[in-house]
Amino acid sequence: MNHTRNVYLKMKTLKEARNILFERFHSFEKQKTETLPVIKAVGRVTAEPVFSKLSSPNFHAAAMDGIAVDATVTFGANESSPKTLIPGKDFNYINTGQVMPENTNAVIMIENIQVQDQGHVIIEAPVFPWQNVRKMGEDIVATELLFPRHHKITPYSLGALLAAGIFEIPVLEKIKIFIIPTGSELVDPESAAKKPPLPGQVIESNSFVLESLAEACGGECVRHEKVMDDAVRISDAVREALAADFDMVMILGGSSAGSEDYGKIVVSQLGDVLVHGVTMMPGKPVILGAIENKPVFGIPGYPVSAIIAFEQLVRPLIFRMQGLMDEQRTRVSVFPTRKIPSKLGTEEFLRVKLGKVGERIVATPLPRGAGSITSLTEADGIIRIPNHVEGLAENSPVAAELLRPVSSIENTIVCVGSHDNTLDVLADHIRIQYDHITLSSSHVGSMGGLMALKKGVCHLAGAHLLDPENDSYNIFYIQKYLSDIPVVLVNLVFRDQGLILPKNNPKKIKGIEDLKRKDVQFINRQGGSGTRILLDYRLKQMGMVPDEIKGYENEEFTHMSVAVTVLSGAADAGLGIYAAAKALDLDFIPVVTEQYDLVIPEAFADLPPIRILLETAASASFKQRVAALGGYHTHLTGERVWRSGGAGQ
CATH class of the missing domain: 2.40.340.10 (MoeA, C-terminal, domain IV)
Known part of the structure; x- marks a missing residue:
């Protein structure tokens, strides 16, 4: 087996890579067409100019309910000198959309007439010719150009086509794309559903993601079964695509510089490598190639890299192949x-x-x-x-x-600060009744949350900062760092914080004092987080120093990340909340029940989204969901527990 690495020798900027790609594939003489019923053509692209066959409307039609008249019989009518019109002679009743009777050219609205005896009507104002009438061809005139070639048919287009008497339409065939997922580590989702992946195995998702993205911009995809990391097998799959006359090939994975990344080798053996490596992040390892005058892409294996590479290089080419401009985001x-x-x-x-x-x-x-x-x-x-x-x-x-x-x-509530699982529950619970409100939380630790409030970049912060002097939470730090900002402190939960341990506690850890054992690997929370402050406080109480703890310098940013690290075996213990341990079926030793609050500036407290958040937090249904997580206490949930004065307190 060849273990030579594919070094990036001539990486291109994204602009250069696009220019190379578009220059190489600047025309598509083999654009095939098909004829579809118009009602099935939404989303497709016209293959030729489309001309109307009928006028619309194809007769003079009433635009209002009322009476059809020859406008000249109404001239001179006014409030002081009304005119009387005789049915059958001067007017005919008509409804919206009906054909105008012969020798009429205007409609008087029904609310502007006064009906008298014998069906006569009185009018007090004239109408001008063609008033309240849709003239023949007002919208569409027979033989006029409706749409040029390479027009994407929308639901609006559908209405115009049918009105113009177009019932079948020539469209470009969809761009046919062959997707080849590669990688010996990949597991098909169907297999993973029956048997969980083993360590080192990865559920194959990129082909399904890229298939959906390609179809959204006019592609029609066929997904090859997974191909192992083998240059011959990958080459065979590419040849299969070319023999089946696909317009484009995407090789997923194997585009990087590793010893088992065969994308570049395959493309260079079968055709030309145009670009290997683009100076963008994510997506750097992308390959652009040409085989038998067809574009072949080597797509990076990491999911975000794959998506960015597709959106920046593959999607513009798919649009270009249909004669369309790439769609730009707002x-x-x-x-x-x-x-x-x-x-x-x-x-x-x-x-x-x-x-x-x-x-x-x-x-x-x-x-x-x-x-x-x-x-x-x-x-x-x-x-x-x-x-x-x-x-x-x-x-x-x-x-x-x-x-x-x-x-x-x-309509997004921006929450920055300490992580807690109940924030995710609260975000979902808000959406049950208020689907236009989103709670977005970023986890930077309690102190990070207070600093975000100080800079004015969030609506509220989650915090559980212990004051070692009196065992209270958050107030001391608010007074110290937010002295000029009036805030309200709303309790979200009290929660059980402790040591998260592997199932059955194989190292028989009993408490924080065991963290200094040489056989115990610890995972810490980031500096500035309430959990870190709690740990340092307990270490000081017990006469311990951080240097005694193996792994004290290793940090995670959420309780769930700590729990996952313990579950993976990378750590024997971590300080976190009970709910995180319970979620992953890990052991837990309680250390303290702490107060987790929401710090909300007074300036935002009465905003409608914040009021909705507070009402939701105080609801019985939310408290029930929180209690079900385990390790939480909701006796003060949703209550305002403290208010600062601001301006130096």
Whole structure:
């Protein structure tokens, strides 16, 4: 087996890569067409100009209910000198949409006539010719151009086509795309549903994601079964696609520089490698190739890299092959909540959460890893950091491409601070009754939440900061760091905090004092989090120092991440909440019951979304859901437990 690595020798910028791709595939002489019933053609692209066969309307039609008249008989009518009209001679009754009788050219609305004896009517105002009438051809004139070639047919188009007497229409055939998932580690979803993947195995999802994305922009996909990491087998699958006359091939995985990444080898043996490596992040390892004059893409295996590579290179080409412009997302000006460094020379697609706080839309960055698909599912937008910029400054406006509607961003409650599982429950519970409200939480620790409030980049913060002097929570820190901001403190829960341990506690850990044992590996929470402050307080009480704990410097940002680390075997213990241990069926040793509060500036407390949040938190149904998680106490949930005065308290 050849274990030579595919070094990126000539990486291109995204702009250069697109230019190379479009130059190589600038025309498509083999665009095939098919004729479809118009009612089945929505979403398809016209293959030739479309001309109307009928006028619409194809007769003079009444636009109002009333009486049809020759306008000249109404001339001179006014309030002081009304006119009397005789049925059958001067007028005929007519309904909206009906054919205008011969020798009539106007309609007097029914509410503007006074009916007299013998059916006569009196009018007090004239009408002008063709008033309240839809003239023949007013909308569409027979033989006029309805749509040019390469027009995407919409539901609106459907109405015009049928009105113009078009019942069948020539359209371009869909772009046929062959998708080849590769990787010896992959497991098909159907197999994974029957038997959980083993360590080292990965559920194959990219082909299904890219298939859906391709179909949304006019593609028609066939998915090959998984191919092992073998250059011959991958080559055979590509040849199969070419023999079946597909328009495009996507090889998923194997595009990087690893010893078992065969994408570049296959493309170079069967055709030409146009580009290997693009200076963008995620998506750098993408391959652009040509085999038998057809585009072949090597798509990176990490899910976010795969999606970005598709959206930036494959999708524009699919649109281009249909004679269409790529669809552009809405852009808005946003303000990063903190300084965001970025690598010079690389264009970065930064996923962010967005929310309108005051008069500004604030952007909080999500994890930047190419393997974190949730960084896209949780994202409201994407900020593109150009390759000539080393990062973004805090509170300086930048453009963000929206992944959700502006209305959704404007109805988002931005919560920053300590993580707790009940925030996710609260977000879902709000949506039961108020589906237009979103609660978006970012986990940066309790102190991070207070600093976010101080900078004005969130509506509220979750906090559980212990004051060692009197065992109270949060008030001391609010008075110290938010002395100029009036806030209300609302209790969300009391929760059991303790040591999360592997099932059956194999190392027989009894308490925090055992963390200094040499055979115990610990996983910590990040500095500034309430859990970290609690641990340091307990260590000081017990006369222990951090250097005695193996793994004290290893940090996670959420309770669930601590629990997952313990479950994976990477740690023997971590400090976190009982609900996280219960969720993953881990052991738990209680250490303390602590107070977890929401810190809300007075300026936001009466906003409708915040009122909805507080009403929901105080509801019996929410408290029942929280209690079911285990390790929570809700006797004060939803209650305002303290209020500051601001302006130095």
